[in-house]
Amino acid sequence: MRPFSLYVHIPYCLQKCPYCDFNTYALSSIPERDYIGALLAELDYFATQAEWRGRPIQSIYFGGGTPSLFSARSVRKLIEEACALFPITDRIELSLEANPGTVDGEKLSGYRDGGINRLSFGAQSLNPGILKALGRLHTPEEIRAAIEMARSAGISNVNLDLMYGAPGQTLEMLEQDIAAYVELAPSHISPYGLTIEKGTPFYTSYKKGIMKLPPEEHIAQMMERINEALPQAGFVHYEISNFARPGKEARHNLAYWNADDYLGLGAGSHSCFTERDGNRKLSARRWSNYALPNRYMQAAAAQGHAEGWSDALAPKDLMFEFFFLGLRKISGVKELDFEVQFGVPLSAAYPEILHIMVAEGLLQLSNGCLRLSPRGIMLADSVIENFSSPNIDSLPPSLRSSATSTEPNWLTMEETPG
Secondary structure (H helix, E strand, O other), X not given: OOOEEEEEEEOEEOOOOOOOOOOOEEOOOOXXXXXXXXXXXXXXXXXXXXXXXXOOEEEEEEEEOOHHHOXXXXXXXXXXXXXXXXXXXXXXXXXXXXXHHHOOHHHHHHHHHHOOOEEEEEEEXXXXXXXXXXXXXXXXHHHHHHHHHHHHOOOOOEEEEEEEOOOOOOHHHHHHHHHHHHHHOOOEEEEEEOOOOOOOHHHHHHHOOOOOOOOHHHHHHHHHHHHHHHHHOOOEEEEOOEEEOOOOOOHHHHHHHOOOOEEEEOOOOEEEEEEEEOOEEEEEEEEEEOOOHHHHHHHHHHHOOOEEEEEEEOHHHHHHHHHHHHOOEOOOEEHHXXXXXXXXXXXXXXXXXXXXXXXXXXEEEEOOEEEEOHHHHHOHHHHHHOOOOOOHHHOOHHHHOOOOOOOXXXXXXXXXXX
């Protein structure tokens, strides 16, 4: 009866940002009632499945898209159904993403009355020029107003997203944003470097040379400055891209980084269930719903689920995810946890790479804990990639036969995961 986390994807937006490659859709008329009906059908279905039945929910996260486009009544209905079908852990975290221009005091009070106790505002910047360059619809004044309205509504646990590396952004502009964010005193700040993803308007503009980004060395300086300034302002750097006031770490996101099971509802949402023998991880299955909202709603309404893609994870894959997720935490991962979960010492599974990474100053190993060094944090993706190939011969005999990765089981070629 291990706790799990519930993710609810709301794929609709007023306007899709030019850098966004998420499974989102801008519609003039949102089918809120039908979509909520599909989500409720999914909840009812999974409450009867052996993998999830009777397990307590430790967090619920409404992501998107723009979940704040949905009414408080709809959000409350889904939360009430989840709480009726599953046990709930103490101090459950119920988060909702919101765009500052889509909320008012009445809606936020409704969210609070429905159970929401944490808000994540997609602010990105308090610089009007940067907001315009990013295609955001809200203004700096709307960001400030949304935070005040949230507090007046009784929701004090607020996250602000902060974008760096945006077109035209300078280090001085970032310094001004950091100072403004600190003055607003949120409980959590999530800084993200802008990435240029294929298929987005930004990608096309960048490839044509129309859009200019800050030089890589300036972006690195921005990241270093964030990592320095926010802890000085009292925020704990607990994950590569996340800072929180003490005790205000995002529990839902920590569940991902701790490799807990999670169940995703909604179009394009992902889920993961791990097969265990006690604390030992044997294998896992990961799947995704149909990405297109209409296709998703049809399937969920007809059969209670909308699975469109599935992949089996062998011990080798789970080992890599142990590092891929765990090393994002500033506290790192414990050698003992690895041995308990996989039945083999960390030094046996990775006899060479650990020594090399520590010698190069990218990883630090002390008191049985492995973590990224400050330099390693700047190169996190490259460092973590080295853990994709463990020493298979070190695995217990019972696991060797399933140690190699399996090819994804494409249940349908109609869509890829959203």
